[in-house]
Amino acid sequence: MGILFEKGARLSKVDKLICTRIVFSAVKKNDISLLRNFLAFGCHPLESYVNPDSRNLGHAAVVLHRIEVLKFLKEETSFNFNLTDRWGKTPIDEAMSLEKPARREILFILTSEIETYEDMEGVLDKEEVKQENGISLHSETRETRTTY
Numbered sequence: 001m002g003i004l005f006e007k008g009a010r011l012s013k014v015d016k017l018i019c020t021r022i023v024f025s026a027v028k029k030n031d032i033s034l035l036r037n038f039l040a041f042g043c044h045p046l047e048s049y050v051n052p053d054s055r056n057l058g059h060a061a062v063v064l065h066r067i068e069v070l071k072f073l074k075e076e077t078s079f080n081f082n083l084t085d086r087w088g089k090t091p092i093d094e095a096m097s098l099e100k101p102a103r104r105e106i107l108f109i110l111t112s113e114i115e116t117y118e119d120m121e122g123v124l125d126k127e128e129v130k131q132e133n134g135i136s137l138h139s140e141t142r143e144t145r146t147t148y
Helices: 002-006 013-029 032-040 057-063 067-076 091-096 100-110 117-132
Strands: none
Touching: 013 032, 013 057, 032 067, 057 067, 057 091, 057 100, 067 100, 091 100
16 A cells, blocks of 8 residues: 555545544554554555544544553654644643643653653643643633544
8 A cells, every 4th residue: 555655646535534533443442553554554644634623643642541642653653743623722732631640641742842750740830830820821712622
């Protein structure tokens, strides 16, 4: 399949929809081997698979707390965690809205400039102080949603 893409073959809209469902299902099931197979076959970059709300695999992995998927995306694919959904939120923004234990671990994976848990502790403490004082990292409010 990788050779076909190299020769200019493209997925139809139906094929892309099927592939999108498969990769999102892989994230939901924490199926790293399936995601690796997609890469091995030379399919589109994993960032290109989004749901109708423009949420990508990074958003889904954060919301579902799929630590192994996040590590895979970060370490093996150089996934871009700065892509936004239709609400303008990145996977990192989603991680900031999680409860503290999950937020700590996920931010540690996603944020490359934070080298240790001790460094991250300061970031989390600053954010918590901002939230306690009514200051948010985001200027807009967002509607509550449960989709990934």
